[in-house]
Amino acid sequence: MTGTSPLERAAASGDDRTLLAALLEAWRARRLVETEELIALVSARIDRGREPLGTNQQGQREWSAIEAAGDPGDVPRLLAALSLGKAAVARAQLALVAKWPADPRAVPALWRLVVERPLVSHRPFWTQLFRELRHRADATLIPPIDQLLAAPTHATFDVYRKEQLARLRRELADRAPPAPTDEERRLLARLAAQLGRERARGDARTADDFLADIWADPADDGVRQVFADWLSERGDLRGELITLQMARAAGRLDAKGTRRECELLAQHGREWLGPLAPAVEKGGMRFERGFLYACRVNWRGLLASPGLVTHPAWSTVREYSLDDWADPACDAFLDHMIALGAKRR
Numbered sequence: 135m136t137g138t139s140p141l142e143r144a145a146a147s148g149d150d151r152t153l154l155a156a157l158l159e160a161w162r163a164r165r166l167v168e169t170e171e172l173i174a175l176v177s178a179r180i181d182r183g184r185e186p187l188g189t190n191q192q193g194q195r196e197w198s199a200i201e202a203a204g205d206p207g208d209v210p211r212l213l214a215a216l217s218l219g220k221a222a223v224a225r226a227q228l229a230l231v232a233k234w235p236a237d238p239r240a241v242p243a244l245w246r247l248v249v250e251r252p253l254v255s256h257r258p259f260w261t262q263l264f265r266e267l268r269h270r271a272d273a274t275l276i277p278p279i280d281q282l283l284a285a286p287t288h289a290t291f292d293v294y295r296k297e298q299l300a301r302l303r304r305e306l307a308d309r310a311p312p313a314p315t316d317e318e319r320r321l322l323a324r325l326a327a328q329l330g331r332e333r334a335r336g337d338a339r340t341a342d343d344f345l346a347d348i349w350a351d352p353a354d355d356g357v358r359q360v361f362a363d364w365l366s367e368r369g370d371l372r373g374e375l376i377t378l379q380m381a382r383a384a385g386r387l388d389a390k391g392t393r394r395e396c397e398l399l400a401q402h403g404r405e406w407l408g409p410l411a412p413a414v415e416k417g418g419m420r421f422e423r424g425f426l427y428a429c430r431v432n433w434r435g436l437l438a439s440p441g442l443v444t445h446p447a448w449s450t451v452r453e454y455s456l457d458d459w460a461d462p463a464c465d466a467f468l469d470h471m472i473a474l475g476a477k478r479r
Contacts, residue, residue: 141156153176158173161173165312166312166314168314168319172326173239175329176329184211193218194223209239209240212231216247224253228263240266241270241275267302272310273308273309280303282295283296288443341361344361345408350449358424362376372406374394375421378391412438418430420453428452431467433463443464444466444467453477455479
């Protein structure tokens with residue numbers, strides 16, 4: 135990366151696709167984490183405003199046509215649509231991805247599938263998926279692997295997935311990405327400044343990012359307040375609710391604030407249950423500090439959506455009730471709530 139490098143010339147061109155091609159070439163020569171971040175940033179700029187691909191037959195035909203064109207700028211759209219169709223379609227798409235040149239954008243998309251667990255009954259799909267991760271990933275994937283390995287095991291598929299994750303972890307242990315040289319670090323820092331990386335980092339933070347942080351540490355009021363500010367800046371009334379309820383928890387909420395709190399919950403409480411809504415009865419739910427704190431569990435709704443049984447959103451619930459006759463069917467849920475320290479009323 136001496137003199138005026140290909141990366142600097144590509145950046146000076148003002149064309150994002152030219153820069154993306156240069157960044158990908160540089161990354162394939164030296165797989166630096168810092169280069170990966172710039173690739174993701176430029177990819178997001180190219181992809182901004184484009185409609186996601188559908189899951190119907192028309193969407194699948196569009197996926198195939200876009201993939202055949204081989205434009206690196208289209209990779210995020212293609213990866214975002216992986217496994218959204220039938221198992222045979224998902225396997226065919228993965229087979230095409232396996233033929234792509236090395237690309238750092240592939241691993242996060244493949245890992246998303248591991249976390250979301252689509253097509254759990256189709257082991258050939260999972261064989262392909264883990265094969266690609268073993269081929270493409272490096273040791274930076276180990277921390278999220280460890281998180282999944284530490285999660286409770288409730289189904290046969292969970293056992294299978296943990297076996298595959300353990301094998302993947304072993305194979306990635308000695309694949310640490312290289313450290314940048316001083317010259318590489320300076321060049322990449324200049325490019326990052328030119329591309330507005332720090333601003334993009336803040337803009338790229340999503341509601342899901344905040345929710346994940348809150349669910350991971352529900353006692354941290356600092357994260358909740360930052361989330362409230364972030365929501366309020368975007369005109370989302372939940373930011374106001376969090377602020378009001380934080381004031382209540384601190385003993386600072388007056389009568390006017392209490393009335394407004396009740397109005398917001400009456401109008402939007404069900405909406406703010408988020409993913410837990412199908413598993414929460416309409417009566418008896420209580421929010422504190424902006425999140426569900428107590429509720430009556432709709433156990434039929436819970437069991438109709440297996441992903442809800444151990445959903446991380448339950449971490450803010452400290453009290454709950456459940457019909458006694460539902461116990462045999464809800465063992466995994468009860469174990470999860472016990473592990474969270476929630477009290478059954």
